[in-house]
Amino acid sequence: MSLPGGERDVFVETSRSPESGFVSCRCPIHADQTPSASLLFREGRPVAMFCFGACAARRGARFARFRVLRADPAEGGWNIRVAPESAGPERAKTVHRKSKKPAPPNSDQQQEVPSLVIQEAVERMKAEAVARLEAFRAGKCRETPEAWRMWLRIKRIDLERLERERPGLEFPPIFLDLAIAFPLTPIPPEPGLPARYHLRFHAGLKAINYPPDSSQGKIWAYAPRGFRPGSPVVVVEAPQHALRIALLTDRVLPLAAMGIGNVPRLVQAASEAGGAVVRVFADDPVAVPGAVGVDLDEVASDERLLRLLGLSRGVVS
Numbered sequence: 187m188s189l190p191g192g193e194r195d196v197f198v199e200t201s202r203s204p205e206s207g208f209v210s211c212r213c214p215i216h217a218d219q220t221p222s223a224s225l226l227f228r229e230g231r232p233v234a235m236f237c238f239g240a241c242a243a244r245r246g247a248r249f250a251r252f253r254v255l256r257a258d259p260a261e262g263g264w265n266i267r268v269a270p271e272s273a274g275p276e277r278a279k280t281v282h283r284k285s286k287k288p289a290p291p292n293s294d295q296q297q298e299v300p301s302l303v304i305q306e307a308v309e310r311m312k313a314e315a316v317a318r319l320e321a322f323r324a325g326k327c328r329e330t331p332e333a334w335r336m337w338l339r340i341k342r343i344d345l346e347r348l349e350r351e352r353p354g355l356e357f358p359p360i361f362l363d364l365a366i367a368f369p370l371t372p373i374p375p376e377p378g379l380p381a382r383y384h385l386r387f388h389a390g391l392k393a394i395n396y397p398p399d400s401s402q403g404k405i406w407a408y409a410p411r412g413f414r415p416g417s418p419v420v421v422v423e424a425p426q427h428a429l430r431i432a433l434l435t436d437r438v439l440p441l442a443a444m445g446i447g448n449v450p451r452l453v454q455a456a457s458e459a460g461g462a463v464v465r466v467f468a469d470d471p472v473a474v475p476g477a478v479g480v481d482l483d484e485v486a487s488d489e490r491l492l493r494l495l496g497l498s499r500g501v502v503s
């Protein structure tokens with residue numbers, strides 16, 4: 187049912203209705219196959235909904251927030267009236283929002299995803315990056331350590347110390363002229379799957395650095411130590427954070443989501459794969475219970491980072 191002001195009456199299926207906190211759900215606004223939304227509860231009732239899937243993509247934002255104007259309990263979930271909320275702290279640019287008409291009811295996901303990315307350009311860049319990466323791995327070309335050092339220093343990662351103290355880590359993003367390619371690990375691991383690559387475009391294109399469909403429907407993460415079920419897992423937003431944590435301590439297994447929108451999915455996937463998710467960090471709020479909104483790039487001291495992880499200096503080598 188369509189109402190004025192973009193309001194919608196929808197049914198949202200929920201497994202539980204806690205007193206407070208987030209419950210993941212399939213987004214009732216777009217045709218959501220996997221739970222890519224979260225419902226926020228206060229005093230046992232839904233008060234807000236966040237969609238990290240197509241609704242976010244349609245806004246060109248990291249998440250789309252909806253106010254819950256009315257909520258009536260129903261069999262297996264809630265009947266809610268939602269109204270879209272304008273962007274809050276999200277930093278991604280809203281490229282097409284102003285010219286975008288409100289989505290018609292029941293429009294499907296394909297129609298909703300805006301064309302922020304020139305797919306042909308993405309494919310060409312990906313092909314070039316993969317070719318260079320494969321040449322690099324085959325020893326046919328070398329990356330420049332200077333580029334590495336500068337970037338890693340900016341990110342407070344000491345390359346020499348990394349090589350000396352933590353040999354054998356899956357290496358961090360590889361620099362190319364056009365893009366940065368991250369070594370990716372599927373969660374849960376899928377033996378026999380070919381290596382995949384994820385691209386982060388250089389300056390000016392950061393808002394579209396995770397092109398739609400580049401993950402091919404899978405959840406990808408950068409895991410500097412690989413993934414072992416049973417390990418205490420810390421989920422972070424960006425690969426450099428995972429690398430920095432891997433350098434500082436081996437008491438936890440850092441996993442980096444490729445972008446904030448992927449954090450809830452990665453947390454869920456890591457839990458399902460048998461990891462004990464003990465901390466979640468993201469630059470901006472994410473709909474994950476217990477997630478800490480801290481930009482780890484802003485955490486200058488290793489001691490403070492370890493404290494945030496729940497570890498003290500004494501427990502690391």
Ligand SMILES: [Zn+2]
Pocket residue numbers: 213214215216218223237238239240241242
């Ligand atoms: Zn949605």
